[in-house]
Amino acid sequence: MVTDPVRDGFVASLARPGGNITGFTIFEHSFAGKWLEMLKEVVPAMTRVAVMQNPDHPAWNAYLNAIREVASRMGVEVTPAPARNADEVEAALAAFGQQPNGGVILLPSPLVTTNRALIAASTLRFHLPSIYVVRLYPASGGLMSYGIDTFDQVRQAANYVDRILKGAKPGELPVQAAGKFEMAFNLKTAKALGITIPATMLGRADEVIE
Helix, strand or coil: CCCCCCCCCCCCCCCCCCCCCCCECCCCCCHHHHHHHHHHHHCCCCCEEEEEECCCCCCHHHHHHHHHHHHHHHCCEEEEEECCCHHHHHHHHHHHCCCCCEEEEECCCHHHHHCHHHHHHHHHHCCCCEEECCCHHHHCCCCEEEEECHHHHHHHHHHHHHHHHCCCCHHHCCCECCCCEEEEEEHHHHHHHCCCCCHHHHHHCCEEEC
16 A cells, blocks of 8 residues: 555665565555546535545655645645544544535545544535545445555456566566556435536446445
């Protein structure tokens, strides 16, 4: 679950990791701007967006900067919503939800995974449309997700394991970016929020939860 293994010091380079480590990254930082664009497409009236993640996550600032760059072109105000535990998650969403026309981007983080039921309930209570990074979250009550196909990455990882067991050196196997992405919507949540998902987006969805 690493975004930038070079910057974070895990590998020397993506092409030749070196040492005894290789693997698959989950997202590039610039991908965060796509989440904002998609949420805005679903909720055109949105003028404010909160960005939630544990601020100790090494990619926190890079994700924020990518979102701010896109937001400036779209006229959307970005509010960082750092949280380290369930109490801070609920407090941040409650504070942000006091004003109308808001939405929430939930960045990849163990914090979000652990508290996904609480986040889904809170975003619904405070009428905050939300976008997540994998389809696990809409299945837990979130509005929508767009991100990597985790099963596809596991299959690719199995291939790397096979090659290593047959003698390949991990440090000589390139670190690979995700190549397959999927979109999911929870229509029950959309209805509760009073949102109609555009037909064009539903047509592109890999999963629609009813």
